[in-house]
Amino acid sequence: xxxxxxxxxxxxxxxxxxxxxxxxxxxxxxxxxxxxxxxxxxxxxxxxxxxxxxxxxxxxxxxxxxxxxxxxxxxxxxxxxxxxxxxxxxxxxxxxxxxxxxxxxxxxxxxxxxxxxxxxxxxxxxxxxxxxxxxxxxxxxxxxxxxxxxxxxxxxxxxxxxxxxxxxxxxxxxxxxxxxxxxxxxxxxxxxxxxxxx
Ligand SMILES: [Fe+2]
Numbered sequence: 001x002x003x004x005x006x007x008x009x010x011x012x013x014x015x016x017x018x019x020x021x022x023x024x025x026x027x028x029x030x031x032x033x034x035x036x037x038x039x040x041x042x043x044x045x046x047x048x049x050x051x052x053x054x055x056x057x058x059x060x061x062x063x064x065x066x067x068x069x070x071x072x073x074x075x076x077x078x079x080x081x082x083x084x085x086x087x088x089x090x091x092x093x094x095x096x097x098x099x100x101x102x103x104x105x106x107x108x109x110x111x112x113x114x115x116x117x118x119x120x121x122x123x124x125x126x127x128x129x130x131x132x133x134x135x136x137x138x139x140x141x142x143x144x145x146x147x148x149x150x151x152x153x154x155x156x157x158x159x160x161x162x163x164x165x166x167x168x169x170x171x172x173x174x175x176x177x178x179x180x181x182x183x184x185x186x187x188x189x190x191x192x193x194x195x196x197x198x
Pocket of ligand 1: 076078083
């Protein structure tokens, strides 16, 4: 297991761009035109695929995620970026958790790579939401960490995500069967870029 460099929550960049404008743009995106379909890519061997639509590698990254039925993401942070998400097709259950801010907690996981005192009972849930087509949400480290799941038995779900600014690495939080929590670095990778399989 890789020990993370810095899993602390990082401040939002919300003040340096027009947050409301971006949110409105994403809300107003007309998914019925089906433009997004040329970026969708499904891989039954993966929980979900990340598909790059556009990025300038500096200010933003726009991507389409295709979630297989009964699949989801691990709990993860957003490495100081603001993440907007729009449900394009299907439904997603989003669960948000309090970002573990306790310094001792962090010192321990940074040093050991896991919490091993057996007392960890999971991150505290802030809210669980059922998101449906057209819904838009946003999150950053100051607001917590989250996971997303497609709970449908047979139907895939599609979400569009805009990250401001782009990020290369995030951290995932996972409770192992032995009760320990592991935090790992997860590198951003794509199944397709600009509609082309990598
Ligand atoms: Fe996320």
